[in-house]
Amino acid sequence: MRITALLAATTIAAGFFTAPALAETTVTFWQFSTRDADIAAWNGAIASFEKANPDIKINMEIVPWSEQQQRLVSALSAGGLPDVSMLGNNVVAQFQSAGALAPLDEYFAAYDKEHGTDVAADVWPGDKGYYNLAGKWWASPVNVETRALYYRKDLFKDAGLDPEKPPQTWADFAADATKLTRDGTYGAALSMSLDYFTVQNFMSAYLGYGARMIGEDGKCGFDTPEFKSALDTYVSVYKNKATHPDAPSMSGDTFRKGFRDGKFAMILSDAGLYKDLQNDKAPFLDQVSIAMVPAGPKNRSGFLGGWPLVLWDASENKEAAAKWILYATHGDALKTLASEGGFIPGSVSLAKGEPWTNFPYPLFVEQLQDARAYQYPSEAIPQMGQLEVDTIQKAVQAVALGQQTTDEATAQLCTTINEVLAR
Amino acid sequence: MASRQETVTGARAASRPPGRSLLPDRWLPYGMIGPAVFVAFAIAIVPLCYAFWLSLQDWYMLRQPLPKWGGLINYRALLQDTQLWASFGRTWIWTLGTVFVELLLAMPIALLLNRETGIARTASALILLPWVTPFIVLGFGWRFLLDSDVGPIHSFLHLIGIAGDSSVLNDPVLAFATIIFISGWKGTPFLVIALLAALKSIPDELYEAAEVDGAGAWSRFWHVTVPSIQNTVVTVGLVLGILAFYSFDLPWIMTKGGPQDATTIVGIAMYKAVFLDLRPAYAAAISIVMLVLLFIASMFALRARRID
Numbered sequence: 001m002r003i004t005a006l007l008a009a010t011t012i013a014a015g016f017f018t019a020p021a022l023a024e025t026t027v028t029f030w031q032f033s034t035r036d037a038d039i040a041a042w043n044g045a046i047a048s049f050e051k052a053n054p055d056i057k058i059n060m061e062i063v064p065w066s067e068q069q070q071r072l073v074s075a076l077s078a079g080g081l082p083d084v085s086m087l088g089n090n091v092v093a094q095f096q097s098a099g100a101l102a103p104l105d106e107y108f109a110a111y112d113k114e115h116g117t118d119v120a121a122d123v124w125p126g127d128k129g130y131y132n133l134a135g136k137w138w139a140s141p142v143n144v145e146t147r148a149l150y151y152r153k154d155l156f157k158d159a160g161l162d163p164e165k166p167p168q169t170w171a172d173f174a175a176d177a178t179k180l181t182r183d184g185t186y187g188a189a190l191s192m193s194l195d196y197f198t199v200q201n202f203m204s205a206y207l208g209y210g211a212r213m214i215g216e217d218g219k220c221g222f223d224t225p226e227f228k229s230a231l232d233t234y235v236s237v238y239k240n241k242a243t244h245p246d247a248p249s250m251s252g253d254t255f256r257k258g259f260r261d262g263k264f265a266m267i268l269s270d271a272g273l274y275k276d277l278q279n280d281k282a283p284f285l286d287q288v289s290i291a292m293v294p295a296g297p298k299n300r301s302g303f304l305g306g307w308p309l310v311l312w313d314a315s316e317n318k319e320a321a322a323k324w325i326l327y328a329t330h331g332d333a334l335k336t337l338a339s340e341g342g343f344i345p346g347s348v349s350l351a352k353g354e355p356w357t358n359f360p361y362p363l364f365v366e367q368l369q370d371a372r373a374y375q376y377p378s379e380a381i382p383q384m385g386q387l388e389v390d391t392i393q394k395a396v397q398a399v400a401l402g403q404q405t406t407d408e409a410t411a412q413l414c415t416t417i418n419e420v421l422a423r
Numbered sequence: 424m425a426s427r428q429e430t431v432t433g434a435r436a437a438s439r440p441p442g443r444s445l446l447p448d449r450w451l452p453y454g455m456i457g458p459a460v461f462v463a464f465a466i467a468i469v470p471l472c473y474a475f476w477l478s479l480q481d482w483y484m485l486r487q488p489l490p491k492w493g494g495l496i497n498y499r500a501l502l503q504d505t506q507l508w509a510s511f512g513r514t515w516i517w518t519l520g521t522v523f524v525e526l527l528l529a530m531p532i533a534l535l536l537n538r539e540t541g542i543a544r545t546a547s548a549l550i551l552l553p554w555v556t557p558f559i560v561l562g563f564g565w566r567f568l569l570d571s572d573v574g575p576i577h578s579f580l581h582l583i584g585i586a587g588d589s590s591v592l593n594d595p596v597l598a599f600a601t602i603i604f605i606s607g608w609k610g611t612p613f614l615v616i617a618l619l620a621a622l623k624s625i626p627d628e629l630y631e632a633a634e635v636d637g638a639g640a641w642s643r644f645w646h647v648t649v650p651s652i653q654n655t656v657v658t659v660g661l662v663l664g665i666l667a668f669y670s671f672d673l674p675w676i677m678t679k680g681g682p683q684d685a686t687t688i689v690g691i692a693m694y695k696a697v698f699l700d701l702r703p704a705y706a707a708a709i710s711i712v713m714l715v716l717l718f719i720a721s722m723f724a725l726r727a728r729r730i731d
Contacts, residue, residue: 069698069699070698073484073697073698073701073703076484077484077703094485094701097485097486098484098485098488098701099488100488193679193681194678194679194680194681194682195679244571244572245571245572245588245589245590245593246570246571246572246589246590246592246593248589248593248681248682249590249592249593249598249678249681249682263572382485383485385699385701386699386700389695389699390695390699394681394683397681397682397683398682398683401593401682403595403682403683420700423483423485423486423700
């Protein structure tokens with residue numbers, strides 16, 4: 001009898017104590033940045049969101065960028081996906097195709113109705129190709145990134161080049177890189193390795209030359225004179241010894257570090273590099289200038305990077321999760337995240353205001369108008385995650401190392417792309 | 424004797440209260456090994472069964488969110504995948520090369536450390552460094568050492584004519600040979616410790632008898648040391664070979680499987696199948712084939728030891 005009474009009392013007490021918790025929804029959020037500044041900014045955003053929405057708790061877990069694909073694929077196959085996560089823009093189509101993401105259209109509409117906005121119209125033109133698939137929105141952008149040409153005016157002068165006239169085309173870039181290679185400094189930090197940095201640079205060249213990854217027939221579109229010219233021009237920088245001799249095996253981070261150490265005269269990089277140079281107190285900082293990415297004979301195309309937040313279809317808290325996504329990717333929350341993290345926001349209207357009107361951002365914002373996806377002008381394809389790593393970079397590396405001719409590398413590239421597309 | 428047994432049994436029965444026995448004596452051994460069997464089952468047999476089941480599914484996540492029965496579809500695809508078989512070939516070279524380098528480095532080091540000196544004792548602790556250092560640290564460290572601008576090892580290789588102006592990691596053959604060497608160098612301490620234990624267990628009398636019989640240093644090594652440590656070499660070599668066969672980290676960090684596919688071993692091919700291609704069922708089929716091949720090779724190695 002005493003035991004029964006004790007159990008009853010415990011149950012009632014537990015009911016009282018857990019009542020507020022029952023009303024609270026926990027949203028698990030995988031955040032990929034390990035930078036202290038980013039983590040602090042996200043914690044700030046979470047605190048203000050929870051204050052405005054006391055019934056929702058955001059549980060942020062740090063999953064480093066280097067591990068995110070493994071973690072997401074493992075969770076997708078074995079369970080354990082979060083409610084919300086970041087995602088690389090290039091793999092949104094991959095996970096959407098796998099049926100793992102939930103569409104955001106109704107949440108966009110509800111947010112617009114409540115705030116009098118048009119969030120879809122505020123997405124960068126290039127990003128729409130990544131996030132609006134089959135007529136629906138699958139991601140809400142946080143960050144958008146493009147590359148511009150950083151160059152050293154002092155080294156231009158030393159090499160007899162006009163420091164006010166940075167290379168305008170890829171052909172000029174290759175020629176200037178050769179002239180700038182002297183006295184232990186390499187002309188260009190241009191990667192030829194199996195690293196994302198390679199395809200992120202090379203895509204500006206092949207799109208600029210008018211080549212396209214996917215042809216009208218839905219198959220590989222690279223087997224064209226335009227692509228081969230772009231490949232030859234790009235690789236000539238290595239063949240003319242105008243970049244580091246280890247370029248076919250060096251990582252993007254090493255190139256970036258090399259520019260910061262004064263070993264390279266030119267590099268294509270994002271706005272964050274300028275902040276790094278400021279933090280380094282680089283002795284040549286006042287000699288660093290930034291210009292638009294070189295153009296090809298057909299157009300000027302910048303790399304289009306970035307990451308959005310996505311809502312995973314397995315989430316049991318979609319309403320709360322979507323509320324968090326919309327909060328973090330718009331308005332003051334996004335402005336704080338972007339300004340503290342030093343990146344350009346995925347919202348066009350925000351990027352046109354302070355602090356992105358200050359140097360060096362305006363040039364990057366301008367460049368973003370010409371930033372395109374790897375497969376431009378085709379729609380995003382789910383296989384991009386495979387293709388960008390295992391095909392394009394291999395072709396560049398093979399030609400740079402003389403293991404294949406341009407024709408052979410292009411033919412093999414198209415064979416592989418077609419195999420992957422037909423799988 | 425019989426009366427003593429009865430006495431002991433009687434004493435046990437007296438000390439155990441009637442009806443309070445948790446486990447009858449005949450079940451006791453099973454109860455003792457039960458937890459170990461359960462753990463082995465949970466961490467080895469269940470995942471293995473899952474991998475085998477998965478390998479029989481048709482599951483390309485881009486086309487199909489959930490697995491469905493595919494029979495031998497992955498094994499048929501695997502048989503036609505020439506790139507995969509090339510990576511299996513590289514994996515055997517990698518495995519044998521790694522064990523060879525480990526033996527080559529470990530044997531003289533173990534013989535040196537077998538001497539009772541202060542330096543040997545200090546070196547015994549230091550020798551463990553490569554073994555305990557994470558792959559990520561070693562990988563980036565070696566990349567620096569092989570850098571054509573500032574790497575001291577590159578300068579040495581350049582001096583003796585092995586490396587050209589660029590890093591050896593740009594050359595398919597040299598890159599593969601280099602990371603095989605690094606893989607062997609990392610595993611060396613484990614073999615050194617095992618060999619050292621085996622060397623210390625050889626009785627001094629054997630060497631003294633051989634010396635009395637007029638055996639020189641080489642003869643003593645060949646006829647006394649080698650037979651005494653042979654079993655250790657085979658057993659530990661097999662363990663290290665199995666570890667090498669399943670490698671992924673080092674070649675991925677050093678070269679990402681390149682230049683081209685020159686250093687793509689099966690671990691990398693499997694990683695790409697799962698995480699880049701989103702084909703977990705195909706990757707499971709690769710892992711089953713790896714297991715079968717390794718099982719056969721291990722059987723041969725152990726049989727060779729028994730024949731010896």
